[in-house]
Amino acid sequence: MSLKRHISFFLFALISLFKTKADDNTCENADSFTSISSGFFNTNDYVYPIKIPEQKFFNNIEFPLVLEANHQAPGCSGTCTVDNLNDWISNSAPIIDNLLLRHGAILFRGFPLNSADDFNSFVTASGYDEFPYVGGAAVRRVLAPRVFTTNESPPDFPIPYHHELAQSPKFPYHLFFHCETPAEQGGETPILWSFELHERLKEKIPHFVEKLDQGVHYIRVMPEEDDPSSAIGRGWKSTYLTEEKSIAEMKMRGLNYTWEWKEDGLLVTQSPVLKALRKDIGPGRSGRTAFFNSVIAAYTGWTDSRNDGKLAIKFADGSYLDPTDVKITLELMDELEVAFKWEKGDVILIDNRQVMHSRKPFVGKRVITASMATHESR
Numbered sequence: 001m002s003l004k005r006h007i008s009f010f011l012f013a014l015i016s017l018f019k020t021k022a023d024d025n026t027c028e029n030a031d032s033f034t035s036i037s038s039g040f041f042n043t044n045d046y047v048y049p050i051k052i053p054e055q056k057f058f059n060n061i062e063f064p065l066v067l068e069a070n071h072q073a074p075g076c077s078g079t080c081t082v083d084n085l086n087d088w089i090s091n092s093a094p095i096i097d098n099l100l101l102r103h104g105a106i107l108f109r110g111f112p113l114n115s116a117d118d119f120n121s122f123v124t125a126s127g128y129d130e131f132p133y134v135g136g137a138a139v140r141r142v143l144a145p146r147v148f149t150t151n152e153s154p155p156d157f158p159i160p161y162h163h164e165l166a167q168s169p170k171f172p173y174h175l176f177f178h179c180e181t182p183a184e185q186g187g188e189t190p191i192l193w194s195f196e197l198h199e200r201l202k203e204k205i206p207h208f209v210e211k212l213d214q215g216v217h218y219i220r221v222m223p224e225e226d227d228p229s230s231a232i233g234r235g236w237k238s239t240y241l242t243e244e245k246s247i248a249e250m251k252m253r254g255l256n257y258t259w260e261w262k263e264d265g266l267l268v269t270q271s272p273v274l275k276a277l278r279k280d281i282g283p284g285r286s287g288r289t290a291f292f293n294s295v296i297a298a299y300t301g302w303t304d305s306r307n308d309g310k311l312a313i314k315f316a317d318g319s320y321l322d323p324t325d326v327k328i329t330l331e332l333m334d335e336l337e338v339a340f341k342w343e344k345g346d347v348i349l350i351d352n353r354q355v356m357h358s359r360k361p362f363v364g365k366r367v368i369t370a371s372m373a374t375h376e377s378r
């Protein structure tokens with residue numbers, strides 16, 4: 001860790017020490033709202049923390065942190081440009097890292113990011129390295145070098161909570177979502193703090209957490225070509241970026257998957273036993289445990305003409321999920337979720353090690369795009 005980042009961590013800890021308490025799991029009223037992270041900002045900065053009605057508080061920390069563009073900042077002359085804000089984010093890496101570590105997710109609001117190219121420039125300016133999308137279940141299209149469509153499954157189909165690529169040995173540490181066009185109704189990208197979910201599950205259904213701790217297999221049947229009518233319709237050719245079965249096999253072998261080819265080019269894959277809980281350790285990390293898996297997403301969402309979600313997850317001992325445990329987990333997810341209403345230009349940065357995301361059904365045109373970043377540089 002650089003000296004600059006050490007100093008930044010120290011200042012952050014000092015500021016946090018003197019901040020006052022807000023009510024657990026509730027928002028203060030707008031008049032008295034003071035972000036616990038507001039000590040990072042002053043009125044001349046390009047952004048400042050604001051309150052939104054959907055925010056929740058956990059252990060006195062607002063979730064997510066919301067930073068609004070400050071168009072009155074001296075450098076903006078009344079309206080901040082994409083370049084102003086890109087300069088700010090590229091010079092604020094240690095602050096962003098610290099805030100993200102503390103809050104789990106940061107929503108940037110009021111930014112003039114209107115297109116995939118604008119979003120691409122913001123993601124690039126953030127300094128996080130690109131994470132190539134390989135191995136996921138969703139069908140996606142590339143819109144700009146680091147920007148692609150979110151899961152293009154049908155609008156009336158909710159996408160359940162998951163950590164991105166939790167079922168893959170390599171997963172992105174950071175996710176960005178951008179709102180180019182909010183839906184007429186619905187279409188939120190709800191988030192929840194996975195550490196909180198894990199703790200609540202441990203209290204309520206400890207036997208389920210103990211089984212998860214042994215790990216799970218993910219089982220999926222893939223078509224040959226992409227099938228956009230399904231939320232898990234990504235074909236094996238685009239999943240493994242090849243037309244050749246032998247190359248797909250080589251890649252699966254590299255990931256310790258087992259597989260079986262079926263008629264009509266279908267491919268059944270089974271992952272090795274993968275961890276379903278993840279302790280967030282490392283320099284500066286909290287040491288808390290996340291419900292880091294796609295177990296509920298698979299059970300409730302991996303059903304199409306080829307797959308049955310109830311058979312998509314197998315515990316390490318060969319047993320399948322108990323529907324009652326799934327029901328309790330879904331209820332807790334509902335309780336913990338923050339489903340903020342998208343505004344045009346919004347970007348949310350999510351720490352994929354701490355926070356799960358999902359998608360609500362929607363009506364009307366909705367353009368929410370995504371970018372993933374790796375952890376190799378930060």
Ligand SMILES: [Fe+2]
Pocket residue numbers: 162163164357
């Ligand atoms: Fe996702």
